[in-house]
Amino acid sequence: MKQYLINKIMFSFSLCVLLGSMPSCEEVIDIDLNDSDPKLSIDGKIEMGQTAQIQLSYTTDYFSEEAPNYETDAIVNIKELNGRVETLIHQGKGLYTGNIVIGREGFEYELEINVDDKTYLGKSSMLTPTEILNIEYLEFDGFGGSEEETEYQLQIVLKNNPLEENYYLLKYYINGSDKEDTYSVYSHEFFPNEETIEFSPMRFIFTKDDVVTVKAYSIDEGTYDYYSQLDEIIDPHGGGSSTPFNPASNMGQDVLGYFRAWSFDQKTVQIEEEE
């Protein structure tokens, strides 16, 4: 999946050329969509040093502004392979949490969910945690930039385990927002097997008043693939796939969502005006 990033950059550039050259116009429209039968969605995670959190809900109509229906009668088990097993407790609104099984480096976790006599099973591995060693910002002078104010991009240095096939998910937050502005994923294939890796995310640009927080997640290959696919669906301008699709779940073929084991480090940076 090394080409993922390249593909994204080039497709975005092509689109910029296309739209920049043409007198295009964007407009929010009303459109009739079919209402599908509700389908189970799993948003499951276990973080390093934390217990598992599993959110079970059902799909809703695309334009619905109401909360989805939650699955409240599931049996949810988390298992540390070659280790302990725990049945998670429903806390309300489809959220199941545990007390015993805590995320540990180097372990693989298996999530088993039983709903209406159907069993969904998925695994994910907790790889070596990364560390944000340094964040700097550089003036951005690439394409599509604003002419009115100076823009910046990040230069990030991460700690890498050269003996492992690492994958990273980086989320970027602006000005204390709970929801990330955007995210990007990186594969070990992109970098030599060294103890530090350095890159500049081309998609994330900000201005001098912004306070930027970066969360760098260490993820396994399956999670990398899932977030790569997810990005094409939620950010179609940045993607390159001809036909939309449902990102493939690791919990089975007839279910949506994903279960991942991960750890993260975070750092915040603010632009300081040059003297």
Place this chain on the structure above:
Amino acid sequence: MHYTHKIGLLISFLCFFVISSNAQNKHTISGEVLDAATGEALIGVTVYTADKTVGTMTNTYGFYSLTLPAKEQTIYYSFVGYQTQKREIKLTSNQNIKIELVVNKTALNEVVISAEKKDKNITSSQMSGEKLDMKTIDKLPVLFGERDVLKTIQLLPGISTVSEGGNGFSVRGGSIDQNLILLDEAPVYSASHLMGFFSVFNSDAIKGMTVYKSGIPANYGGRAASVLDITMRDGNMKTFQGSGGIGLLASRLTLEGPIIKDKMSFIVSGRRSYADLMAKAANQVSGDTKMYFYDLNAKLNYKINDNNRLYLSGYFGKDDFGFEDLGMDWGNTTATLRWNHLFSSQLFSNTTALYSEYDYGFNFGDNGSMSSGIKDVSLKQDFTWYANPQNTTKFGFNTTYHTFYPGEFLFEDNSISDIKIPEKQALETSVYASNEQKLNQKLVFDYGLRLSMFNQFGPGENVTYNSNNNIINEELYGKGEVMQSYYGFEPRLGINYLMNSKSSLKLSYNRMVQYLHLMSNSTSGQPTDTWMPSTFNIEPTTVNQYSVGFFRNFMDNSFEFSIESYYKTMNNISDYKDGTQVMLNEDIESYILQGEGRSYGLEFYLKKKYGDFTGWISYTLSNTDNKIEGINNGEWYDSSYDKTHDVSIVSSYQFTPRVSISANWIFYTGNAVTFPSGKYDFDGHQVPYYTERNGYRMPNYHRVDLNIHLEGNKNKRIQSSWDFSLYNLYNRMNAYTINFRESETNPNVTEAVKLSLFGIVPSVTWNFKF
């Protein structure tokens, strides 16, 4: 069937024609028909006897051959827009007769939307083929003032636009890569400038074009859906002249003339867009900004003697877009060297050597660069044997060596490993024979056979994948070793039953095999699409098509009407697994799914060819769907190229000899697309949920375009004309894409966002000629 047996069959097939030709006391009249003013060869001139029982037409090089009984003969040479010439000939031996036709001055200002024989649509065995000359294209409304041959053919029945303003087109449900686009016989792999909005064909350099949708002649092959054969002008053999135009987007200049009068001529035609120059002049962009395309057509033709002629033609075009540290460029290069030779007055030969290259690249400044492309070198030999007035036989061979460059990404930073996908090589060879046989005055058969062979050569490796795209076996091949072979058996048939002088019934069948595949992220085609050969994992696409049509002319052939129906089956059409990354994917073969498709439809066509008011109405009712294991649960689904209704109304009215107005109305059903039928929450995102492939439709598309053409004084030294165009007159904001996303103002709300490219677009072009 073993391949040698197939070749044996082809030879037997050819012998049948030889045996069937008779050997009475006859002689042959042959030669070429030229424009008297320019010396350009005229294609499609009708040559016939006084009783109109025997006739032929000039070929692509203006050559004709007619074998007649040895007696006094009266021969007519007729071409629409030119004065008919009559020759009395005492036929006692074979004769070479060169004819120069004079433009009919009374018809100079008449709009003629076809330069071919008035009732050719009735008498020719070819169906679903349309010949367009540049006069037709010149009069039509245009986008940004750029006349465009590829946009014009999209107004014909059975040929549909795949995206607003784009040059990618679909023929009878076929994908864009199933169209063979030839420029002076050289294949053009990406026929678009500016991300698809303008074709690479500079109309000043084009003589004419023919598009085939079914009953495709056996001398064409290699693509599954259609052939678009574009011929470049030869250059004026008589006098030096120039022409050009200045438009809003681009300007063009053409120079042509004799090098040796009536023996050797040249034509050079260039075009360049200048949005970047204007933007730089207005200080809107930095000096490093590149934002232009250009192309150059050039041709030399040398008439060595009556039996030998040489043509050398070339095309070079490039798009360049970018900024200081980031850029993208792409372009085609083609070169064609042709030798026409007459072995006898009845045997015409054309030998062609071809080169064609397409490549694109990204430049990331200090970070690195990326490139990809395809290169062809070909040798072609075509013979036409005018055996007798009842039989015209064509045979020949074609061999092409393809080199594919799937892509490489080179990083400047040595700490990041480069990506290099190995080159692929393949040899595509075909032999063909066909015969047009007039059984009697009512029945014409055109039958042919093409045998094709495709070999992929090493160095390389045949990789076997499991269903998870993981490699389970690799077989290495050395340089020149055959990695994979495929064969194609491609019969062609056309039957014309002339019901009377105004009506005919035609039937056709063709089988086409396509060995090349376009790896594309979009249905409309982008410059970053990559060509791939058929391989161990990707099988060639084959298409069988059956067509039937009724053709009727009215009012002294002023009106043409046709209704055609077709049914097409497609095998090994390709699609991708969900989420496939097409570009620079080393294992792309494991992500390709192949299956079957079918397309059927009805096409109505009413055309008024002559008079002050001309134009046509075309309507296509069709259905195209696919069935591919791994997509849509293996069920049939609407193809992305499925368009239920497709209507074009094209009209032009000559108000005065110097003023004409033309207008188009275009309507088509929206493309089949995949929209969400729900959504779900994941990690703070509202994610669309998709249930079926292409289960929805884009909104219907329609627009009106208008063009006013003002002709200057023709007696002046420099003749000029103006074109004022309005594209999308009623400013309908047709949907280019519809995306689904979280609202930017309220992330809890999801919305559908329509992107429209063109509202009303006015343009003006000044054309000149000296």
